[in-house]
Amino acid sequence: MERIKTGIPGFDSLIEGGFPKGRIMLVSGATGTGKTIFSMQFLYNGAQKFNEPGVYVTLDERPALIREDCLRFGWDLKKLESENKLCIIDGSIAKIGMPSEEEFSLPTTGFDIDKVLLETIRTIKRINAKRVIIDSIPALGFNFENEQDVRKAVLKLAYLLTRAGVTSIMTSEIEEGEAKFSKYGVEEYTADGVIMLHYLGIGTQSTRHLLIRKMRATKHSEEIHPIQISDTGITVKKIEDEYSNV
Numbered sequence: 001m002e003r004i005k006t007g008i009p010g011f012d013s014l015i016e017g018g019f020p021k022g023r024i025m026l027v028s029g030a031t032g033t034g035k036t037i038f039s040m041q042f043l044y045n046g047a048q049k050f051n052e053p054g055v056y057v058t059l060d061e062r063p064a065l066i067r068e069d070c071l072r073f074g075w076d077l078k079k080l081e082s083e084n085k086l087c088i089i090d091g092s093i094a095k096i097g098m099p100s101e102e103e104f105s106l107p108t109t110g111f112d113i114d115k116v117l118l119e120t121i122r123t124i125k126r127i128n129a130k131r132v133i134i135d136s137i138p139a140l141g142f143n144f145e146n147e148q149d150v151r152k153a154v155l156k157l158a159y160l161l162t163r164a165g166v167t168s169i170m171t172s173e174i175e176e177g178e179a180k181f182s183k184y185g186v187e188e189y190t191a192d193g194v195i196m197l198h199y200l201g202i203g204t205q206s207t208r209h210l211l212i213r214k215m216r217a218t219k220h221s222e223e224i225h226p227i228q229i230s231d232t233g234i235t236v237k238k239i240e241d242e243y244s245n246v
């Protein structure tokens with residue numbers, strides 16, 4: 001099976017070298033656990049290191065802030081955008097009917113899943129994208145009247161991304177300590193892989209951790225791994241190395 005490297009230090013060795021090509025991954029966790037950083041690092045590395053253009057669909061944060069935040073890790077998104085190696089689709093304010101100043105954005109005349117998918121597929125074809133990020137599923141559900149409609153939208157999204165042949169990450173948010181894997185309880189079933197990010201206290205220390213809950217067609221680590229967020233992004237560590245001096 002062909003593997004798509006994330007380029008995230010310490011992670012690919014946990015999943016036989018990378019994500020299975022053309023599959024959908026769910027990255028889920030509470031606020032501040034590193035979901036957006038993990039996703040963008042996957043996308044940036046693809047465009048910068050592996051010649052695999054990517055599309056980032058932001059339904060939460062404004063693109064200008066994303067670019068600004070990524071510069072802290074040395075990731076120059078504007079440069080990649082100018083080279084048609086990366087596109088950011090702005091859906092952050094379309095949900096409330098306001099126009100975007102971005103080149104790629106969702107229409108303000110009624111926010112629905114079909115418009116999200118149409119613009120995403122159109123942009124994938126435009127730059128021949130190989131990687132896609134949908135950030136986030138809870139934001140996608142903002143304009144739906146009930147959770148059943150959200151679940152149908154997630155299923156449709158997953159189906160069409162798979163048909164497009166891209167390797168994708170969807171992000172979903174859960175409350176800290178909640179015994180579930182996603183906001184709506186359907187994301188983890190449509191995804192081929194589930195990566196949980198959370199805080200964990202051991203002794204007097206409290207740090208971010210990663211757990212690979214599911215990865216189809218892959219022999220993966222089942223251990224909890226500490227992650228460090230530095231000025232170069234996320235690094236995944238071994239728990240025995242992190243707490244060897246505790």
